[in-house]
Amino acid sequence: MSKYNFSKIEPRWQKEWEKQDLYKAVDFDKRPKKYVMVEFPYPSGEGLHVGHVRSYSALDALSRKKRMQGFNVLYPMGWDAFGLPTENYAIKTGLHPAKVTEDNIKIFKKQMKSIGLSFDWSREINTTDSKYYKWSQWIFIQLFKKGLAYQSEMPINWCPKCKIGLANEEVINGKCERCGAQTEKKNLKQWMLKITEYADRLIDDLEKVDYVEKIKTQQINWIGRSNGTEIDFKIVDSDEIIKVFTTRADTSFGITAMIIAPEHSLLKKITTKENQDKINSYVDFSKKRSEFERTQLEKEKTGVFTGSYCINPVNNEKIPIWVSDYVIATYGGGAVMIVPAHDKRDYAFAKKYDVDIREVVSGGDISKEPYTGYGKLINSEEFNGLLSKEAIEKITDWLIKNKVGKRTINYKLRDWVFSRQHYWGEPIPIVHCEKCGIVTVSEKDLPVELPHVEKYEPTDTGESPLADIQEWVNTRCPKCGGLAKRETDTMPNWAGSSWYFLRYIDPNNNEKFADFDKLKYWLPVDLYNGGMEHTTLHLLYSRFWHKVLYDLKLVPTEEPYQLRYSHGMVLAEDGRKMSKSFNNVVNPDDIITEYGADTLRIYEMFMGPFDQTISWSIKGVQGCFRFLNKVWHIFNNKEKIGKVSDKKLITKLHQLIKKVNDDLDNMKFNTVIAVMMEFVNVWSEDGKILSKKDAQAFLYLLSPFAPHIVEELWNILGNKESIFKEEWPEYNKELIQEETLQLIVQINGKVRDKIEIKIGLSEKEVQELILSQEKIQKWLDDKKIKKFIYIPNRLVNLVI
Numbered sequence: 042m043s044k045y046n047f048s049k050i051e052p053r054w055q056k057e058w059e060k061q062d063l064y065k066a067v068d069f070d071k072r073p074k075k076y077v078m079v080e081f082p083y084p085s086g087e088g089l090h091v092g093h094v095r096s097y098s099a100l101d102a103l104s105r106k107k108r109m110q111g112f113n114v115l116y117p118m119g120w121d122a123f124g125l126p127t128e129n130y131a132i133k134t135g136l137h138p139a140k141v142t143e144d145n146i147k148i149f150k151k152q153m154k155s156i157g158l159s160f161d162w163s164r165e166i167n168t169t170d171s172k173y174y175k176w177s178q179w180i181f182i183q184l185f186k187k188g189l190a191y192q193s194e195m196p197i198n199w200c201p202k203c204k205i206g207l208a209n210e211e212v213i214n215g216k217c218e219r220c221g222a223q224t225e226k227k228n229l230k231q232w233m234l235k236i237t238e239y240a241d242r243l244i245d246d247l248e249k250v251d252y253v254e255k256i257k258t259q260q261i262n263w264i265g266r267s268n269g270t271e272i273d274f275k276i277v278d279s280d281e282i283i284k285v286f287t288t289r290a291d292t293s294f295g296i297t298a299m300i301i302a303p304e305h306s307l308l309k310k311i312t313t314k315e316n317q318d319k320i321n322s323y324v325d326f327s328k329k330r331s332e333f334e335r336t337q338l339e340k341e342k343t344g345v346f347t348g349s350y351c352i353n354p355v356n357n358e359k360i361p362i363w364v365s366d367y368v369i370a371t372y373g374g375g376a377v378m379i380v381p382a383h384d385k386r387d388y389a390f391a392k393k394y395d396v397d398i399r400e401v402v403s404g405g406d407i408s409k410e411p412y413t414g415y416g417k418l419i420n421s422e423e424f425n426g427l428l429s430k431e432a433i434e435k436i437t438d439w440l441i442k443n444k445v446g447k448r449t450i451n452y453k454l455r456d457w458v459f460s461r462q463h464y465w466g467e468p469i470p471i472v473h474c475e476k477c478g479i480v481t482v483s484e485k486d487l488p489v490e491l492p493h494v495e496k497y498e499p500t501d502t503g504e505s506p507l508a509d510i511q512e513w514v515n516t517r518c519p520k521c522g523g524l525a526k527r528e529t530d531t532m533p534n535w536a537g538s539s540w541y542f543l544r545y546i547d548p549n550n551n552e553k554f555a556d557f558d559k560l561k562y563w564l565p566v567d568l569y570n571g572g573m574e575h576t577t578l579h580l581l582y583s584r585f586w587h588k589v590l591y592d593l594k595l596v597p598t599e600e601p602y603q604l605r606y607s608h609g610m611v612l613a614e615d616g617r618k619m620s621k622s623f624n625n626v627v628n629p630d631d632i633i634t635e636y637g638a639d640t641l642r643i644y645e646m647f648m649g650p651f652d653q654t655i656s657w658s659i660k661g662v663q664g665c666f667r668f669l670n671k672v673w674h675i676f677n678n679k680e681k682i683g684k685v686s687d688k689k690l691i692t693k694l695h696q697l698i699k700k701v702n703d704d705l706d707n708m709k710f711n712t713v714i715a716v717m718m719e720f721v722n723v724w725s726e727d728g729k730i731l732s733k734k735d736a737q738a739f740l741y742l743l744s745p746f747a748p749h750i751v752e753e754l755w756n757i758l759g760n761k762e763s764i765f766k767e768e769w770p771e772y773n774k775e776l777i778q779e780e781t782l783q784l785i786v787q788i789n790g791k792v793r794d795k796i797e798i799k800i801g802l803s804e805k806e807v808q809e810l811i812l813s814q815e816k817i818q819k820w821l822d823d824k825k826i827k828k829f830i831y832i833p834n835r836l837v838n839l840v841i
């Protein structure tokens with residue numbers, strides 16, 4: 042018998058499929074469209090990770106099935122290639138980042154092709170290609186014209202090691218996401234995108250899409266919309282007012298201090314002379330601390346009294362103003378009212394600095410701990426006796442009537458820091474003119490191409506290396522023609538990925554980012570799979586850009602993705618993250634060499650539920666290899682494929698068709714593989730035969746997962762055309778209903794027998810059948826049956 046020679050089979054079919062252009066998505070085709078997308082990778086020097094293979098193979102299986110079901114499937118791939126690792130590598134080696142990128146892409150592409158993924162390569166995109174980033178720049182100009190891009194001097198997260206400004210979401214636990222160094226605050230002029238203007242729609246429109254629930258929840262929490270009250274606190278002996286946002290206006294009579302952030306604009310003004318030195322050194326101290334350190338609940342609170350007071354409008358009490366860095370300047374106006382009796386952090390602060398703790402909501406024991414729940418108001422003058430919810434409304438009404446407050450909505454979401462002081466990114470298409478101010482580059486002059494530089498290191502001032510290239514920086518103002526300077530900041534690596542799903546639809550268009558009619562045909566993306574870690578960054582950013590384009594009538598849909606799904610990570614065999622330093626990285630190339638691409642694909646589907654994180658197991662790989670060998674031998678064994686199928690096996694086959702169909706549509710890849718393995722085990726048993734037609738039906742089912750071996754076996758059975766031009770099989774309902782099941786028979790609650798019955802029998806038929814069983818009759822021994830309890834498809838209990 043012939044050997045399963047995957048190393049010969051796989052490259053052969055890959056070449057053949059490419060020759061036949063089997064996976065081409067056709068614009069405006071009459072078949073129903075299906076746009077399936079996986080997040081495009083960053084082509085790093087490490088090559089493809091087995092984690093990539095997991096989601097690419099899964100969505101590949103789905104795409105292949107949908108094609109066989111008659112859909113016009115778009116399953117594209119590209120490269121998200123701007124970013125720091127490439128730049129750092131270029132700095133180290135002296136190679137140009139573009140060259141490094143090109144080399145890495147070659148490796149990635151070769152690896153993907155060796156897995157037999159059915160991408161439509163004619164739509165390949167690369168965010169670092171100037172033909173692509175021309176449109177990233179063009180979209181930036183539209184954002185600017187709409188007032189959604191602006192420059193602002195602001196404290197940004199600064200990584201002293203990478204010398205780069207980081208968005209809040211790039212700072213993990215106070216550390217730089219890229220290099221792990223402790224971040225600091227630094228004031229720099231930054232380009233900002235006004236994502237906050239879309240906060241409500243980014244929440245509300247989640248109702249229009251079918252994302253997995255946990256993804257929706259994460260986005261909603263990230264945006265952090267809350268309804269509340271803004272209260273004005275007049276500063277004593279000053280005309281200045283501190284505005285404070287709170288969701289708990291019911292605790293207003295419990296305010297015993299005010300805290301402002303070290304960055305608050307009023308701090309200098311209100312600090313009294315005798316407190317000046319203390320305040321200055323405190324501000325310096327807090328500058329060195331990350332936002333994470335400052336705001337952690339468990340961390341000890343620090344603070345200094347400014348010497349000034351403000352007035353609580355509800356009772357005209359004089360309240361001391363402190364400065365403390367657990368208050369953040371960019372959230373809620375940078376000031377908070379301190380209600381120690383009813384807030385954990387305020388309580389800790391009050392205990393440490395001996396601030397009054399005054400209970401105004403009953404329900405807890407504030408001598409032990411703060412009470413943060415709702416309750417009945419006390420010590421609150423005319424509002425005593427009200428319940429919290431009602432009190433929030435009544436006190437807010439009172440504040441509005443007295444013109445010292447208003448109802449308002451607050452968001453956690455901040456505007457998006459869009460500047461990077463780095464070389465390897467899209468130049469921001471802006472010119473600074475002394476006469477005209479900020480001017481956008483003319484659209485006809487796009488792209489603003491990255492100039493060649495000798496050194497890629499960021500400058501010590503924090504400016505981008507582009508600032509050192511005089512012949513590039515100095516230019517003419519597009520408006521007045523006078524001398525002007527180019528913007529030297531580049532875009533963050535999130536820019537190219539914010540709209541790439543649009544470019545796949547029309548990748549070679551030089552007139553527009555994409556043709557509107559093509560967008561109308563293909564949008565929205567029907568299924569978009571990616572990492573859970575991108576939920577609040579990339580996924581939110583791209584929804585924001587898409588909505589801006591929608592408002593400009595440049596895209597036809599309000600939302601880019603109809604369904605978002607997230608895969609779990611693949612860990613190393615030892616349960617840790619795969620890492621060179623742990624020496625536990627599994628290279629997909631090695632698995633392909635030893636077991637073949639089909640085994641790799643099958644294993645990555647089989648390893649566990651798709652949305653869960655799973656550790657690699659070489660035993661699991663070997664099990665999948667044995668399964669494919671079994672399939673190979675069955676199809677090469679003349680005794681297993683005959684004229685007529687074994688009856689039981691036919692029923693099993695149609696159950697299998699149903700199961701594969703349902704589970705694949707529901708992203709349950711692991712159970713699909715499990716039932717196929719089970720089926721092959723039964724078929725292997727002595728004397729079990731399938732007809733050629735039924736055997737081919739099994740091949741259809743396996744084809745999305747293990748395309749190479751299936752195409753080979755299909756060919757061996759005498760078929761000339763590719764199996765991927767065939768139709769997906771339908772199951773026969775009647776055949777499935779013919780199935781039998783095991784019914785448990787109890788007598789007085791004790792299991793006495795198990796009998797095989799046909800599914801679909803009536804209760805009366807079941808009763809007759811059971812009473813006719815010899816074994817049961819023996820148990821009954823002519824006793825009278827008091828009760829016949831029947832739980833369909835499960836058990837019967839006879840009470841005698």
Ligand SMILES: [Zn+2]
Binds near residue numbers: 203218
């Ligand atoms: Zn860093």
Ligand SMILES: [Zn+2]
Binds near residue numbers: 474478518519520521
């Ligand atoms: Zn000008």
